[in-house]
Amino acid sequence: MNAVKEEEIGVLLNDMLECYGYDFTDYSLASMQRRINRLFSMDRFPSFAEFRYRVRNDPAYIQHFVEEITVNVTEMFRDPSFYLALRKQVLPMLATYPFIRIWHAGCSTGEEVYSMAILLQEANLLHKSVIYATDINTAVLEKARKGIFPIANMQQYSQNYIASGGQHDFSAYYSAKYDYAKFNESLCRKVIFAPHNLVTDGSFNEFQLIICRNVLIYFNKDLQDKVLKLFSESLEQLGYLGLGSKETLKFTAEVHKFRQIDKREKIWRKVSI
Amino acid sequence: MMNPLSLVVIGGSAGSLEVLLQMLPGLDVPLAVAIIIVLHRKSYADSVLIDLFSSRTRLLVKEVEEKDLLQPGTIYLAPPDYHLLLESNGSLSLDYSEKINFSRPSIDVTFSSAARLYGPRLLAILLSGANADGVLGLHHVHKMGGMVAVQDPNSAEVRYMPQQAVEQGGVDKILQVKEIAPFINKFAAVTR
Numbered sequence: 001m002n003a004v005k006e007e008e009i010g011v012l013l014n015d016m017l018e019c020y021g022y023d024f025t026d027y028s029l030a031s032m033q034r035r036i037n038r039l040f041s042m043d044r045f046p047s048f049a050e051f052r053y054r055v056r057n058d059p060a061y062i063q064h065f066v067e068e069i070t071v072n073v074t075e076m077f078r079d080p081s082f083y084l085a086l087r088k089q090v091l092p093m094l095a096t097y098p099f100i101r102i103w104h105a106g107c108s109t110g111e112e113v114y115s116m117a118i119l120l121q122e123a124n125l126l127h128k129s130v131i132y133a134t135d136i137n138t139a140v141l142e143k144a145r146k147g148i149f150p151i152a153n154m155q156q157y158s159q160n161y162i163a164s165g166g167q168h169d170f171s172a173y174y175s176a177k178y179d180y181a182k183f184n185e186s187l188c189r190k191v192i193f194a195p196h197n198l199v200t201d202g203s204f205n206e207f208q209l210i211i212c213r214n215v216l217i218y219f220n221k222d223l224q225d226k227v228l229k230l231f232s233e234s235l236e237q238l239g240y241l242g243l244g245s246k247e248t249l250k251f252t253a254e255v256h257k258f259r260q261i262d263k264r265e266k267i268w269r270k271v272s273i
Numbered sequence: 274m275m276n277p278l279s280l281v282v283i284g285g286s287a288g289s290l291e292v293l294l295q296m297l298p299g300l301d302v303p304l305a306v307a308i309i310i311v312l313h314r315k316s317y318a319d320s321v322l323i324d325l326f327s328s329r330t331r332l333l334v335k336e337v338e339e340k341d342l343l344q345p346g347t348i349y350l351a352p353p354d355y356h357l358l359l360e361s362n363g364s365l366s367l368d369y370s371e372k373i374n375f376s377r378p379s380i381d382v383t384f385s386s387a388a389r390l391y392g393p394r395l396l397a398i399l400l401s402g403a404n405a406d407g408v409l410g411l412h413h414v415h416k417m418g419g420m421v422a423v424q425d426p427n428s429a430e431v432r433y434m435p436q437q438a439v440e441q442g443g444v445d446k447i448l449q450v451k452e453i454a455p456f457i458n459k460f461a462a463v464t465r
Binding site for chain 2: 028030031034035071074183216218221244247248
């Protein structure tokens with residue numbers, strides 16, 4: 001069930017750091033072990049030694065390795081009540097700024113970035129906004145940039161959209177072709193897709209809203225604290241931080257700087273420096 | 274390294290909610306083990322289930338938040354739409370990766386993760402359900418020396434899931450609904 005053992009995971013992660021500068025050593029071990037074992041059997045390595053040899057000696061394999069061990073499952077308007085809270089409680093405040101800067105960290109294939117762009121468009125704010133959508137994984141960013149998603153998901157996304165307070169015809173945001181839906185390019189005219197590694201890269205701007213959903217769940221406590229500090233430093237005073245539905249600032253070093261805007265939603269406001 | 278705490282993991286799908294509601298009042302209070310429940314269920318209205326379970330037992334029932342530390346005498350419910358994994362330091366991790374057996378949470382994922390860390394200090398129970406999620410996990414529990422029990426397929430509302438486990442082999446005990454709580458109590462008493 002676990003062809004690659006816990007100690008061997010440590011060896012591989014050290015190799016990744018030493019040879020390529022990718023630091024996964026502070027990721028949660030249980031999930032990492034599952035992902036690496038999945039990759040090991042998917043790529044049919046006969047032994048750990050051969051797996052390790054490939055990782056150390058084939059830079060072309062590393063792209064694939066990073067793509068497969070990071071989780072890139074997402075959906076549009078995931079947890080619709082989160083987006084409803086953004087519409088009702090956050091966007092009206094952001095509207096008072098002349099220029100809105102948003103950072104979507106760990107955006108994966110972009111479904112939630114397009115969701116955000118739709119929200120901004122409907123609030124008539126997209127023209128004065130810019131969304132920096134970043135991920136460690138350049139292959140998913142390429143997909144995000146294209147904005148092409150399976151048509152089979154659209155029924156679910158449309159339901160999510162309505163539950164998030166959307167009142168328009170969701171299908172007007174994309175054009176369907178064969179099995180895919182391509183989202184209108186006008187939605188991402190204000191989006192900058194760029195690689196960024198939360199573990200090793202620093203702050204690059206000040207934002208009024210940072211969205212980072214279901215990324216911290218893969219990090220250990222120390223790394224969570226480090227990344228939350230980065231977010232805190234990258235937020236303007238009274239800026240907002242939106243996390244995934246099971247993530248929390250509770251028990252973290254940064255919690256005292258933030259106030260949760262609504263008990264039921266994972267959105268915090270930075271109230272002190 | 275094995276965790277010093279003993280653990281009970283329960284997996285269920287269609288027809289298992291009623292079984293859990295009947296089982297909960299029979300659990301000893303306090304209880305020397307932690308219990309994790311993984312249910313296939315809809316994404317919404319999660320707190321309803323916590324309230325419902327809490328009304329049947331004086332043990333603490335909580336929906337897992339990531340990094341929660343396992344405590345004895347506490348019942349942890351896997352949140353909808355995340356896989357639930359166990360860490361070697363006794364904490365719980367959530368994972369939003371691909372569905373397994375069309376399921377997230379997947380019972381196999383949690384059972385296998387627990388088997389690896391808890392070995393013989395683990396009791397895994399598979400209840401009523403309509404797919405085979407959990408069967409492979411039970412196999413891992415058995416292989417690592419844990420105790421494997423299933424609800425009697427004949428009394429299950431949907432027999433497929435426990436039946437698959439029985440056919441696979443390695444099941445230590447087949448339980449009637451009213452036997453589940455006493456079986457957990459006994460496991461807690463002997464492995465403490």
